[in-house]
Amino acid sequence: MDPADMGADLEKVLLTQEQLHGRLDEIAAQIDADYAGKDLLLVGVLKGAVMVMADLARRLHSPVQMDWMAVSSYGSGTKSSGVVRILKDLDTDLSGRHVLIVEDIIDSGLTLSWLVSNLRSRGPASVEIATMLRKPDAAKVEVDVRYIGFDIPSEFVVGYGLDYAEKYRNLPFVGTLAPHVYGA
Numbered sequence: 158m159d160p161a162d163m164g165a166d167l168e169k170v171l172l173t174q175e176q177l178h179g180r181l182d183e184i185a186a187q188i189d190a191d192y193a194g195k196d197l198l199l200v201g202v203l204k205g206a207v208m209v210m211a212d213l214a215r216r217l218h219s220p221v222q223m224d225w226m227a228v229s230s231y232g233s234g235t236k237s238s239g240v241v242r243i244l245k246d247l248d249t250d251l252s253g254r255h256v257l258i259v260e261d262i263i264d265s266g267l268t269l270s271w272l273v274s275n276l277r278s279r280g281p282a283s284v285e286i287a288t289m290l291r292k293p294d295a296a297k298v299e300v301d302v303r304y305i306g307f308d309i310p311s312e313f314v315v316g317y318g319l320d321y322a323e324k325y326r327n328l329p330f331v332g333t334l335a336p337h338v339y340g341a
C-alpha cells in the first residue's frame with residue numbers, strides 16, 4: 158500500500174512491510190526451535206496484536222493454539238495507568254500450559270507487566286513474551302521479553318495493528334503521523 162492511499166496523513170515510514178515480515182521469519186524460526194516438542198498457546202492482546210499474531214502464527218510449523226484477551230488501562234486520560242481491567246478473558250485454562258503472549262508494542266511496559274503476573278498466577282508451565290516493537294526509552298517498568306522485533310525511538314507510531322484514535326491499524330507498515338492529524 159502506498160502511504161498516499163491514506164491521504165497525506167503520514168509523516169514517515171519507520172519500518173516497511175518487508176522489514177516486519179523479514180524479522181517475523183527469524184522470530185518464528187526461533188520460536189519453532191525453542192518450543193520443539195511442546196504444546197504452545199499463543200495469547201494475543203486485542204486489538205493491537207491482531208496483525209502480528211496473524212503473521213507470526215502462519216510462520217510457525219507446529220499446530221499452536223491461539224486465544225485472545227482484551228484489556229484496558231483506566232485512569233483519567235493516561236495511556237497506560239498500570240491499572241488494567243480485563244474486558245475479554247481467555248477461553249483457555251492455563252494450568253500446565255506453555256504460554257507465549259503476542260503483542261504489537263511495549264511502550265511504558267505497564268500493560269504487559271500486569272498481564273504477565275496475571276497469567277503467571279493461573280498456574281502455567283511458562284509465560285514468555287513476543288512483541289513486534291519496543292520503545293526502550295519509554296519504559297516505566299522493566300519487562301522481560303523473550304522475542305523482540307525492533308527497538309524504536311519514543312515516537313507515537315501507527316500501522317501494523319497500532320492505532321491513533323482507532324484508525325490506521327490496517328497500514329501494512331509502521332510509521333508516524335503528520336502533525337496536522339493530531340490537530341497541530
Ligand SMILES: O=P(O)(O)OC[C@H]1O[C@H](OP(=O)(O)OP(=O)(O)O)[C@H](O)[C@@H]1O
Binds near residue numbers: 204230
Ligand atoms: O506498554 P504500554 O504503555 O502499556 O502500552 C502498550 C499497549 O498499548 C496498546 O494497546 P491499547 O491499550 O492502546 O489497546 P489496543 O491494543 O486496542 O490499541 C498496545 O497495543 C499495547 O497493548
Ligand code: HPA
Binds near residue numbers: 312314315320
Ligand atoms: O506508539 C504507539 N502507537 C499506538 N498505540 C500505542 N500504544 C502504546 N504506544 C503506542
Ligand SMILES: [Mg+2]
Binds near residue numbers: 205319320
Ligand atoms: Mg492501541
